[in-house]
Amino acid sequence: MALDRAVKGKINLKRDPEQEQAVREWIESIIGEKFPTDDYEEALHDGIILCKLMNKLKPNSISKIHATGGPMKLRENVAFFQNAAREYGVNQSEVFQTVDLFDKQNIQQVTMCIFALNRLAQKHNFSGPKLNYQTKLPTYD
Secondary structure (H helix, E strand, O other): OHHHHHHHHHHHHOOOHHHHHHHHHHHHHHHOOOOOOOOHHHHHOOOHHHHHHHHHHOOOOOOOOOOOOOHHHHHHHHHHHHHHHHHHOOOHHHOOOHHHHHOOOOHHHHHHHHHHHHHHHHHOOOOOOOOOOOOOOOOOO
């Protein structure tokens, strides 16, 4: 149990609030709606927003999005997104595991998957907004 917390703590240290904000703004601009909460991981948790994003990048790539239902139905949304992302061309190694998002175990991997999706969208000549985020290099005094 202590090891679980230690591993989760290290994963959470890798999270970058500025990256998450850039992802949030990109998704909101594409789907045309605001996240339902300011909590990034909670807003993405049920997969609904990710399914909407995928359908904007590739129309009708996800035919049914569960807006309500128990955990199994909402987990299905996450699986729908993962399958559609792979079909779009996201490499398997860049697609997060369901527990990364649904159980909030590795939100950074979810963010990295969305960055990969953005790169592919540009290759697919997506005419919408691009995800703009500049990695900041460390400064030395």
